[in-house]
Amino acid sequence: MVVKTLNGAKAVAEAVKNCQPDVVACYPITPSTHIAEEMNHYYANGDTKTFIAVESEFSAISALIGGAATGARTFTATSSQGLLLMHEALFNAAGMRLPIVMVVANRAVSAPLSIWNDEQDSMSQRDTGWIQLYCKNNQEAVDSVIQAFEIAETTLLPVMVCIDGHYLTHAVGQVNIPPQSEVQDVLPPFKPKIFLDPENPLSLGVYTNPSHYQEFREDLHNDLLQSKEKIIEIGKKFGKRFLRTYGLFEEYKLKDAEFVLVGLGSVMDNVKATVNELRNENQKVGALHLRCFRPFPSEELKKILSGKTIGVIERDLSLGAQPPLYTEIVEALQGTNTIVSSFFGGLGGRNLDRTAIKVLFQKIKSKKPLKEWIAQQKGDQK
Template sequence: MKKTIEGSEAMAETVQNCNPDVVACFPITPSTHIAEDLDHIYSNGGIRDFIPVESELSAISALIGASATGGRSFSTTSSQGLALMHEALFNAAGMRLSPVMVVANRALSAPLNIWNDHQDSVSERDSGWLQLFCETNQEACDAIPQAFKIAESIAIPVMVCVDGFYLTHAVEQVDVPDKELIAKYLPKFSPKVKLDSQNPITMGAYAFPSDYQDFRKDLFDDLNNSKADIMRAHDEWAKLTGRKYGNGLFEGYRLEDAEFVFLGMGSVMGNAKEAVDRMRAKGEKVGALKLRSFRPFPGEELAKAIAGKKVAVFEKAISLGGDAPIYTELTTAALEFHPNVVISSFIGGLGGKDVTVEVVVQVLQKIKGQEPLKEWV
């Protein structure tokens, strides 16, 4: 049932309806309301467990323990908190565990800044977690049950990435998935192995050079192959709810005959669609492409979708000392699969810098030449 609700609260209710065994949160600055909404739910008997840990590192560590014990586990964090988790993110993925986190994307210090960009999640791109970026709170609530389903079926942890403030603090209409719906969709978590005194195993062994690379390659392959799992989880959800987001990996908007494309992630795609509509009304052949799955990166599929077009990759993240991350990966994929594209890099929206419809229009106007651009907006 649709209701008018704050994004954080809608996500917390969705997590509740996924029936988690363990929730562990720490409210590092900047925090969203998701953690306190979950504690409110816990305090009223709506979820069975909530660990008020003393740091974000302990939050993810508690999830490692809970997931290894066979518990459905959830946490939520932002920016500095995610950075503090760094070591344990790699560990959770390497141990093939299945926690889910909502990351309310925000800038990294310094300077200290609590507003939205994607530097936090994007900086964890090599940690072995799947990362699904959401445009709206509805999309976020739809992604959470999918995240549990994917994480628990392929033993790879999942981050649901939502724009801090733009989504988390926005009050809007959301159809929060209810318990019955999610129960139909999300099976009980039954991992292949778990910590169980009836059936002892050793988890978290150290591996010699003869084994280590094999484990990393196996995770590498499984992550790349998870595109099919993401699409399947997305399609099954779409069948139940009627809500779908492209093919689950990315979503094109007026893309087919577009000559100029704005590619981005998250809430900025709302303005991007509006910009496309305005420009289309004037007869311009423009479109938008929303990347939902940043990890795994659907390079081949994206390259096919943009073949023959001029593309502005708009990123709220940077790689200091290198090119912007999605631009780099998309360029590589295009070279490999469909080199007849012109790809430009635009960096903007860092630390909450406004990305208006007009900014998107300007970006789309700029890429009409033959030369690829690299600009900050």
């Protein structure tokens, strides 16, 4: 183990390098973060095998679809509008069962233009068939990227590792980065059974008639749901080796908690800190960080959240409808006696600090289901 003081983007890039991808393709212009720059740097120094500097994010994902189809370990990173430009090809990557790993540095979407954090970008890609893992801090980002390669390559599903732009990618702090020699202990080499090979010609992603198309989509759906088991297994294996265990979600002081905030991303570290402060005042509060948003762990959440009073906190929207995480939590808790409120905001980098979170805990204590924007704190107008 090597503890370094560096920012999230650099930490993630080093972890990716230690996983030795065969093909990396990135478009390194805004809204990309310095993950692309770092991967290019590693390639220039001979530390990684291939770096393709493409002319757009659409090309980046397309290059990886080609690379992964030949049986290569593949990686890219993007953000915001860059991820949106990939949209069409994301469906192909999942439908063709190509285990691409991508880090999404979560940034707001235009318009208006913003380079700051929220999760509207990756949330809008939730139905593309990719596994989505969300990280609270840079340690989880590094660890999740390492696990993502094995999750992808054993389930034959692409994985997005989502980390908050700026709050994590641009924040310098201490991160424990397993060196390549230790990554090898947990990450086996990628040896696919089916891949494009001139000696053994085959077709991937071909045309289907109405008699067959739906079966492929059913398989994809079922396999994505089943991947929960692999995500848990690989998270446990990682924990055995590195003493940091991962699963579908993280419960924090949840068991005896009456009032719980549920969410994903870096805000949940702030929620945990708030829970500590309120527990000191003997308040029965808790938190749940949803690490795995796709596949969505409905049954597992139902077991542990039923009967509690819940506030769902999210930095995203479904314009013209209810926010995505709230909708899914409500669906998971159908038929149980659980009060669920929806709090959405913190968009475009707006601060969601402990003061704001305390207000949300106060609100759910009314035991009335609320649906509201998270109010801006005094002093936030810059």
